[in-house]
Amino acid sequence: MSRKKSAKGKVGANSPSKSPSGKSSGKITKSYPGIAPLNGVVHPSRPPISNSSEFYDIAFKVMLVGDSGVGKTCLLVRFKDGAFLAGSFISTVGIDFRNKVMNIDGVKVKLQIWDTAGQERFRSVTHAYYRDAHALLLLYDVTNRASFNNVQAWLSEIHEYAQQDVVLMLLGNKADSTHERVVKREDGEKLAKEFGVPFMETSARSGLNVELAFTAVARELKHRSMKDPSETFKLQEYVNKEMRGAGCC
């Protein structure tokens, strides 16, 4: 698979966007064409529009944020294509997205997942996208202490630019890198607890918890949008239960 990332960085310029794998994934505009109205308005299996090729009932925008190199693009590619982008690291330029439709208890939930550039120089570009995000996955790299130390700064940024009720989850990525690990799982758990954010470790390389992270977010968003009082959903409890079930951690 090509390791080439989107290299346009012309957000709002209506230039065709390239996915991390080099495939076209649609146009980048701030009006997000092809996405259902905000706050999870339910559509009776609406037909595909714009660049989406699958039917869905509800759609949400999810953003991946965190320092450069923590594995945002790799996590997205693992989730979308089930593959790992090995090889030399090429930083994302600007912002890009890919769609995935998930079946959550018979409801087709479409996630439009935005992969942002972690580099400081693109920060003003990504700020513009926070406001429309329904969920944010904030990543750090368990082999990079600085990326963990920066989590607090990312949370401040999120509080400043994102919606107040945005679904948020902290992910400690590269959990496969046992020898290079410098951030313990307990440290991630502690920090997450401190800020009241659900947490889990992931690995884009091995696939550990990647599907689970997106499924948990999709379930939370679906639950919120359906507002079914008979059903309660607690993201962290769901994640813990699923991980125990999988014999993990």
Ligand SMILES: Nc1nc2c(ncn2[C@@H]2O[C@H](COP(=O)(O)OP(=O)(O)OP(=O)(O)O)[C@@H](O)[C@H]2O)c(=O)[nH]1
């Ligand atoms: N061992 C290991 N390496 C990973 C994992 N995820 C990503 N990497 C590697 O980390 C490097 C950076 O990954 P990217 O996904 O490009 O990082 P990013 O967060 O998108 O970086 P920016 O685009 O600069 O924001 C690449 O060399 C990947 O191969 C993982 O789970 N395990």
